[in-house]
Amino acid sequence: xxMPQPNDNPGDPEGVVARSSxxxxxxxxxxxxxxxxxxxxxxPAPGVTRAPEVGGGSEAAEPTHPTKVDVRGLSLWYGDxxxxxxxxxxxxxxxxxxxxxxxxxGKSTFLRCINRMNDLISAVTIRGQLLLDEAxxxxxxxxxxxxxxxxxxxxxxxxxxxxxxxxxxxxAPRIHGLAKKGAEMDELVETSLRKAGLWKEVSDRLSxxxxxxxxxxxxxxxxxxxxxxxxxxxxxxxxxSALDPVATATIEELIDELRSNYTIIIVTHxxxxxxxxxxxxxxFHLGEVIEFDDTDTIFTNPSQKRTEDYITGRFG
Amino acid sequence: xxxxxxAEKRIRQRYRREQRFKALCIGAITLAILFIFVFFADxxxxxxxxxxxxxxxxxxxxxxxxxxxxxxxxxxxxxPLVSRGFLRQVPGHVQxxxxxxxxxxxxxxxxxxxxxxxxxxxxxxxxxxxxATVDKLHEAGRIEFAFNTNFFTRGDSKMPEMAxxxxxxxxxxxxxxxxxxxxxxxxxxxxxxxxxFATDNRFTRFIEVNINNLAAVPSILYGLLGLAIxxxxxxxxRSSALAGGLTLALMTLPIIIISTRAALRAVPDSxxxxxxxxxxxxxxxxxxxxxxxxxxxxxxxxxxxxxQAMGExxxxxxxxxxxxxxxxxxxxxxxxxxxxxxxxxxxxMPQRAFDELTAAGILVLLAxxxxxxxxxxxxxxxxxxxx
Ligand SMILES: Nc1ncnc2c1ncn2[C@@H]1O[C@H](COP(=O)(O)OP(=O)(O)O)[C@@H](O)[C@H]1O
Ligand SMILES: [Mg+2]
Numbered sequence: 001x002x003m004p005q006p007n008d009n010p011g012d013p014e015g016v017v018a019r020s021s022x023x024x025x026x027x028x029x030x031x032x033x034x035x036x037x038x039x040x041x042x043x044p045a046p047g048v049t050r051a052p053e054v055g056g057g058s059e060a061a062e063p064t065h066p067t068k069v070d071v072r073g074l075s076l077w078y079g080d081x082x083x084x085x086x087x088x089x090x091x092x093x094x095x096x097x098x099x100x101x102x103x104x105x106g107k108s109t110f111l112r113c114i115n116r117m118n119d120l121i122s123a124v125t126i127r128g129q130l131l132l133d134e135a136x137x138x139x140x141x142x143x144x145x146x147x148x149x150x151x152x153x154x155x156x157x158x159x160x161x162x163x164x165x166x167x168x169x170x171x172a173p174r175i176h177g178l179a180k181k182g183a184e185m186d187e188l189v190e191t192s193l194r195k196a197g198l199w200k201e202v203s204d205r206l207s208x209x210x211x212x213x214x215x216x217x218x219x220x221x222x223x224x225x226x227x228x229x230x231x232x233x234x235x236x237x238x239x240x241s242a243l244d245p246v247a248t249a250t251i252e253e254l255i256d257e258l259r260s261n262y263t264i265i266i267v268t269h270x271x272x273x274x275x276x277x278x279x280x281x282x283x284f285h286l287g288e289v290i291e292f293d294d295t296d297t298i299f300t301n302p303s304q305k306r307t308e309d310y311i312t313g314r315f316g
Numbered sequence: 317x318x319x320x321x322x323a324e325k326r327i328r329q330r331y332r333r334e335q336r337f338k339a340l341c342i343g344a345i346t347l348a349i350l351f352i353f354v355f356f357a358d359x360x361x362x363x364x365x366x367x368x369x370x371x372x373x374x375x376x377x378x379x380x381x382x383x384x385x386x387x388x389x390x391x392x393x394x395x396p397l398v399s400r401g402f403l404r405q406v407p408g409h410v411q412x413x414x415x416x417x418x419x420x421x422x423x424x425x426x427x428x429x430x431x432x433x434x435x436x437x438x439x440x441x442x443x444x445x446x447x448a449t450v451d452k453l454h455e456a457g458r459i460e461f462a463f464n465t466n467f468f469t470r471g472d473s474k475m476p477e478m479a480x481x482x483x484x485x486x487x488x489x490x491x492x493x494x495x496x497x498x499x500x501x502x503x504x505x506x507x508x509x510x511x512x513f514a515t516d517n518r519f520t521r522f523i524e525v526n527i528n529n530l531a532a533v534p535s536i537l538y539g540l541l542g543l544a545i546x547x548x549x550x551x552x553x554r555s556s557a558l559a560g561g562l563t564l565a566l567m568t569l570p571i572i573i574i575s576t577r578a579a580l581r582a583v584p585d586s587x588x589x590x591x592x593x594x595x596x597x598x599x600x601x602x603x604x605x606x607x608x609x610x611x612x613x614x615x616x617x618x619x620x621x622x623x624q625a626m627g628e629x630x631x632x633x634x635x636x637x638x639x640x641x642x643x644x645x646x647x648x649x650x651x652x653x654x655x656x657x658x659x660x661x662x663x664x665m666p667q668r669a670f671d672e673l674t675a676a677g678i679l680v681l682l683a684x685x686x687x688x689x690x691x692x693x694x695x696x697x698x699x700x701x702x703x
Contacts, residue, residue: 120592122515148595155593159586161605171604172594225594 216247494561575617
């Protein structure tokens with residue numbers, strides 16, 4: 001699986017205009033027009049549409065990451081109730097971005113837009129633009145199966161398939177035709193399990209059912225399953241919320257190891273976790289993105305009152 | 317203090333009420349078990365005698381005369397004690413084995429039903445002399461009880477000692493084979509489509525309501541439908557396993573759809589999400605994950621649907637399967653009958669000797685049904701999965 005690398009400057013407004021004409025999103029319902037298209041790039045609140053400024057503070061020396069997921073004016077309805085309101089975000093490549101916010105504010109909903117898992121819910125209407133490597137995820141020519149092999153997902157409850165550990169990891173590469181049966185697949189399974197930090201624990205019992213592992217191991221197996229197809233992006237929806245503190249710490253270490261190779265977007269309602277693992281943090285509230293910035297800035301010097309109220313525990 | 321007493325009284329009352337309720341429940345269960353016990357005891361007591369049968373040792377003469385008048389093959393004394401069904405076969409013996417011609421052979425043959433009944437202390441039509449002969453032969457060891465092989469190797473007959481259940485068993489197998497061949501794939505596909513592919517809209521809800529209603533339609537109406545569609549319109553042969561099987565398939569279809577949907581719904585959505593999350597298509601999600609996990613449940617439901625179809629008589633009545641079938645059908649288009657229909661036919665025969673056959677038929681039917689249900693329970697137990 002080759003991942004196309006964006007090589008132009010993501011801040012380039014010319015590029016944006018040029019792309020928007022090509023990325024005319026045919027919506028699922030096929031009836032609505034794309035609102036994000038004709039919106040000028042500069043009008044939304046500062047700090048929301050722009051990629052976080054990595055300029056200030058201690059990280060001044062580090063280079064700016066190019067944008068991986070570019071969300072423009074995304075709104076989503078479950079039937080008649082709107083769950084996302086005009087969300088705009090630029091999620092940088094190859095680092096960890098956390099989505100925080102009180103329960104029910106639309107974090108999972110937003111996350112599931114990125115790999116189009118919301119398509120599975122029949123009454124969902126989506127409006128706006130969501131670009132992955134500058135190509136519209138909701139474009140009519142996009143193959144959802146292909147998309148999901150580029151955007152892996154790890155769920156809140158560990159959900160390994162009730163098959164062997166080996167089979168859990170080998171399943172996705174097999175259906176995508178990424179490795180031949182036999183030695184090639186064995187190697188892919190091993191490297192994936194190694195990357196997920198699970199190899200040492202399970203190397204001698206690969207034929208054991210994945211569901212027989214402990215919760216933390218199951219979650220790492222799910223991560224191995226997701227990275228077996230070598231995705232660009234890994235979405236994690238509260239991956240540690242069902243785990244004990246030790247397993248949580250292991251998962252966090254793992255995320256830290258994966259950050260240099262994958263764009264990781266993690267939903268968490270645990271603010272310490274966001275502070276520990278994420279380079280960038282977006283604060284969601286009632287279906288809107290209130291603030292998106294460096295994690296440090298969000299936690300020490302938020303520009304929005306509501307962000308401050310939330311992180312100081314005044315609500316949520 | 318008073319409040320304390322009050323509370324204590326209330327607690328005691330509550331305990332008493334609980335005890336009463338428990339006693340009632342135990343009573344209900346005891347009654348149910350008693351009914352089952354009485355039912356089984358009665359059927360077994362009536363039916364077990366059908367599994368053995370009197371045999372008589374006679375000298376069979378295969379000469380010219382006996383080929384023309386088969387009754388002449390045995391001596392006059394024992395002639396009324398030998399099954400007429402056997403005597404009819406005498407010319408056939410010579411045909412299949414020409415060496416027999418002109419010889420006299422001593423062999424054990426099926427005795428007449430009268431002998432059977434007399435030795436089993438039941439009502440019999442034998443004359444006093446005949447009874448004396450039977451007693452004499454019995455003492456001499458020339459009349460013995462033996463396992464009733466006729467019951468399992470022959471079809472229906474007007475002679476009780478020659479009547480067997482084989483044609484009904486074969487008919488049942490053929491009928492159910494047709495039923496499952498039609499109802500299982502149709503039911504499975506319908507259920508998978510409704511549960512995994514169809515979006516929830518007015519149309520699918522309408523279909524769903526109708527399927528649930530179909531499961532509650534009295535089975536005789538399926539018989540009418542089968543008669544109208546398969547026999548009168550499509551020209552399927554009357555009385556055939558094909559007609560009966562298709563009719564029962566109509567009846568079993570909603571049961572299979574409903575149980576399959578329940579089995580599919582029991583697979584948690586997290587499995588579907590996991591499959592979609594790694595980029596499986598919907599078909600892959602269904603065939604690689606959901607179907608294998610729900611297969612035990614689907615099979616259990618289908619077996620129970622099959623058992624239900626097997627015990628069904630009313631719809632088969634209308635497609636002509638309540639028939640006298642002396643030889644087992646060779647194919648699904650030949651006239652056939654099924655176990656419950658055979659039981660019904662025997663039950664309405666005038667001779668007393670058919671009583672034990674009726675009970676024995678019921679025992680066979682029960683044995684098959686119990687086996688099917690036990691398989692279903694085992695399947696469920698063996699592959700049961702907790703999430
Ligand atoms: N499948 C669905 N159908 C209808 N409403 C939903 C569905 N999923 C989520 N919602 C609603 O959308 C809102 C956002 O939910 P969610 O994205 O799960 O929040 P979070 O993950 O931040 O807790 C909630 O009000 C929730 O009730
Ligand atoms: Mg959530």
